[in-house]
Amino acid sequence: ESDVILDACNFAMNHATTAGGAVFLQTKADLVVRGGRFLKNLCDLEGGAIHLDTESTGTLANARFIGNQAAEGGAVYVEASSLVVTNTVFVKNVATTLGGGVHAFFATTCRIASTSMSLNSAGVGGGGIFDTGSDTVVSNSILYKNTVGGTTGTTAQLLSLASMPVVNFSCVQGGWPGLGGAGIISADPLFTNPAANNLHLMPASPCVDAGAAALREPDTLDLDDDNDLAEPTPVDCDFAPRLLAAEVDLGAYEVASYGTGCVGDCAPANIDGTFGNGVVNIDDILMTLNDFGPCPMPPAVCPCDSSPINANGTVGNGSINIDDLFDVINSFGVCP
Known part of the structure; x- marks a missing residue:
């Protein structure tokens, strides 16, 4: 049993043979990830970056998983444990078999909220997420252009076995025919530059204001440092304000409000994350x-x-x- 808190930590190009290329926790351990990057870590078996096992818990917020690789769970593998992911980016992670981004194997909880997954791949199933017998819920998220064997579609974004994931208010390539189904869109989210790992939305994205503010995860990691752990998560992956309109944007990032809508009005930088003064x-x-x-x-x-x-x-x-x-x-x- 152990508690591990990683605050704005970066892990790059680490290697493990069996579990967790960067981090491995087992048996009632608690992991907190608040910001930081996991870049090109490798595990020969399970969890290219992170592996959680046996009644452990993982709370991941405002992190970026880029180019990690494993046989199962290219970025994250969770088994018989609980995983909550918020405001996080998964891009170009690779599983040679199952779960390019995340493989949840009989996880007691697997909640993916306000998260962007793109260009992840798996050789067998679930280029974005592979869910085996887990209680998986996806909300306010984007699963797009993840692949299995080079093909896209719903099952390349999220594939389940012996489980029934619930997906609401999300952009899923190919749509979502399963449980939930409220607020699902399948149009191109218009990422700024996914090839360069930039999953910010362009202003014309159909994901802008397409989320549900009520489905935000509680701010249990106090991302805005105001000591209010019960409020809905108030910031995005950039620690910029999350709720800029009546509803939130889908994915890890809000489209920044670059000022007043007046061309050329880009100064000053305001405390609320906007720009300009009219x-x-x-x-x-x-x-x-x-x-x-x-x-x-x-x-x-x-x-x-x-x-x-x-x-x-x-x-x-x-x-x-x-x-x-x-x-x-x-x-x-x-x-x-």
Whole structure:
């Protein structure tokens, strides 16, 4: 028995032969993961990054699992234990057999909430999630472009054996014919750049405001450090505000509210995670000049990238340049 708390810890390129390429807990152990990354860890058997076994519990929030690999549970393998995952990204994890992202094997609880899974793969079943005899519930999440043997579809996103998962208010490629079924969409979620592990949503995504705020997990890890563990999770994977509208966005990230809707109004950076103050002025010019060049990779945001306006309704091209500076100059003054 043990308690392990990992706060903003990174694990990269570790290797285990039997269980948990980065972390292995067994027999009534408690694991807390709050932020951090698990990158390219490898296990020959179960749990490329994490393995939980025998009446253990795992609470994972605001983590990123990228490119981990195992025979079963490319990123996470949980057996006869409890797993709760919130605000987490699974991308490019690989299981040679079952569960590219997660394999829940007779888990007493397996709750996946506000989580994005894409480009994970499995050789036999469940490119995203494989559920064997577990109590699995998925909500406010995205399972898209996960594969089994190179094919996509519902069973490549989530496949169950001897169990009946419940899925509500989620984007599932191929749809969801099983239990739950409320608020299911199957359209392309319009991730920003999944090939570069960026699963932020573009503003035109059908997943924006498509979730259910009431289904957010309790903030048991106090992600906003306000000592309120009972409130619904108030932030997303970037620790930015989660509820920006009447409903939440699906997946690990909210689409950032880049200010006031006024082109060029990108300064200042406000305490609530938004940008702008309703006036385009010298501060916006200085911020644009300061940010000149390629936009940083997530979790950073790029609020001054306002040009061009793309065909799909999004704005920007991933770089702050002279076009963005012209936007600021041409919009000078009080926003309409």
